[in-house]
Amino acid sequence: MKNTSLFYSVAGFAALSAVASSCQQKQEEQKKYNIVYIMTDDHTAQMMSCYDTRYMETPNLDRIAADGVRFTNSFVANSLSGPSRACMITGKHSCANKFYDNTTCVFDSAQQTFPKLLQKAGYQTALVGKWHLESLPTGFNYWEIVPGQGDYYNPDFITQNNDTVHRHGYITNLITDDAIDWMENGRDKSKPFCLLIHHKAIHRNWMADTCHLNLYEDKTFPLPETFFDDYEGRPAAAAQEMSIVKDMDMIYDLKMLRPDKQSRLKTMYERFLGRMDEAQRAAWDKFYGPVIEDFYKKNPQGKELAEWKFQRYMRDYMKTVKSLDENVGRVLDYLKEKGLLDNTLVVYTSDQGFYMGEHGWFDKRFMYEESMHTPLIMRLPAGFDRRGDVTELVQNIDYAPTFLELAGVEVPSDIHGQSMLPLLRGEHPKDWRKALYYHFYEYPAEHMVKRHYGVRTDRYKLIHFYNDIDVWELYDLQNDPQELHNLYGQKEYEAVVADLKQQLLQLQEQYNDPVRFSPDRDKE
Structure with missing residues (x-):
């Protein structure tokens, strides 16, 4: 005779196990990924060692690429800070989001953005740092932004209460402090979150933290092959005013301040210095004093002056990147310490590329590669096994639909971008775009x-x-x-x-x- 009680108990256990497994699978499917989106201003791929090893090391940025993917064909739709940010947050080109330029436009904060859609889906959303869209942010549970471009030293911040508060310290550190504090103390930890950490760095005029002022002074950088470009056959390129030789300000950009010397932007630079406390200014003057004295003593001219300006520009830019890289490391360390990395997509990019002497230039704006191309690296959460390079053509209008699909939110049909999630899964969709618009x-x-x-x-x-x-x-x-x-x-x-x-x-x-x-x- 069969032992039916044993049979039913085994069958019952199997059924219960199946139900438990199914419930666990559903819970995992319903579990929402967090998103930490770090964006800098004017950081170019040439100055990240995961893209280019000629100039400097960025070990913390490299951590993101090493644990995820590096996009080799990442581009912007409009290489200018405000318009680029509007494209990013709406997933639409400038012609649709209506923020065309930095001089005449105010972003319509009533329009659809991906933070608003995530918020509706139950996400906690936050923005810390640079907004640069003239209006005040909407769609965030928490935000604290710098007015306009912000200041490197002892900056002001605008709060959600529409107060302007003064903070003491270096801006890259302060933005990171605020971001980590919100993750630790400000959010509802029962909900998934999307945090936008938007830095002022590495925007002109590249004022480094005092602890990094002495870095890279022993380095001499080779001039780019196109540094003395003659712009033959390219009249628009010849007409620009972003030349290191002609347009880079000796005082504002290169810090060669002396009472008897004048420049177009001298007053603005003096205002920046005026924000420093006594110890910060003392450290600044201790470093730049001998550099200023040596420069005016030697009084370089012509090609020698052009090369001197390039070397100073490179060093100041790199020192500003150094603080940024360290602070990216702080965010990664926090996420690891709190056990959040496996459930969080970490994205690092810039609002556009930048010229590091190519064609003799600094700044951006042109559709040429150095400014249209932007770095994009992602550390992927558990469940996404893709590693290495993604070579498909992607654009900053693609960030919004990517974040929405990752969160399980339906992507509105009026968004111009394409979700990059298939690329993060290792797929190569046959219908992926073959051309980009700028x-x-x-x-x-x-x-x-x-x-x-x-x-x-x-x-x-x-x-x-x-x-x-x-x-x-x-x-x-x-x-x-x-x-x-x-x-x-x-x-x-x-x-x-x-x-x-x-x-x-x-x-x-x-x-x-x-x-x-x-x-x-x-x-x-």
Whole structure:
């Protein structure tokens, strides 16, 4: 006779185990990932050792790439701080979010943004640091931002109570302090969170923390091959005002302050110094005093002056990066200590790239590679096994749909970007975009980069400068990665140009950009 009681007890145990396993699986599926999105200002891939080892080491940023992915074809839609941030937070090009430039626009905070959608889905959302969209933030449970660009030393912050508070210290440290404090003490720990840590660094005028002032002074950096570019065949490139030689301010940018010397931006630099306390100013003067004395004693001119300015620029920029890298390490260490890393997507990027002497420039704005390309690295949570390089073309309009899909939130149909989640899973979607659209609007303005739009594929880039100029440029990025040889108008590239113009028009129509290429006019 069978022992039926044993049979039923075993069967019952198996059934209960199946139910428990199913419940656990559902709980895991319902578990929401946290998002820590760190964004800097004007940090270029050339100055991150996970991308480029020529200049400096960034060990903490490299930790993110080593434990996740590095995007090698990451780009912005409009290489300017405010517009780039608007593209990021809305997932839409400038023509749709209506924040075109830094000089005439105020961001409409009533419009749809990914923090608002995450908030509706039960996320705790926070923003700390640089907002730079003129209006006040919305869609955040907590925010504290710097006015405008913010100050490196003893900065002011605007709070949710619309108070302006003065904080003592170095801005990169203070923003990180606030971010960690919110994660530890300010949020509802029963809910998933999305934290935006937006730094002022590494924005002009590259004022380092006093503890780093002596770094990199023993380094001499090779001039970029294009440092003395003559801009032949590129009139828009020749017309800019962002030259290290001609436009980099000796006092504001390079700190060569002396009572008998004047410069266009001297007063602004003196205001920055005036924010320092006695100990900070003493450390600053102790370092820069001998540098100033040596510079005016030697009085370099011509090519020697140009090379001197480049070396000082590189050192100041790198010292500012050093603080940033250390503070990224603090955030990673906190997440590890609190057991949050396995359930958190950590993203690091910048609002655009930057010129480190390429073409003789500093700043950004152009559609050329150094400023359109932006670093993007992600440390992936458990369940995402992708490691190494992601080579697909991605853009900052893709961040919003990525975060939304990761959180299980439906991506609105009016968002322009594509979710990168399939790429993070190791997939290579056949329908992934083959071309990127770019549009820069801010002219006339600082640095005088002319308005332009264009299309970039994996090999070619077509740019149209318009408004007070009507010039097309074509580059073969495979054979001319430095973009020195404008191929537009050459007979052998007519078919390439025709194809790129068709793709350009398709993208302008897809994104409903009212400023667009007219094929009929082009035939005239």
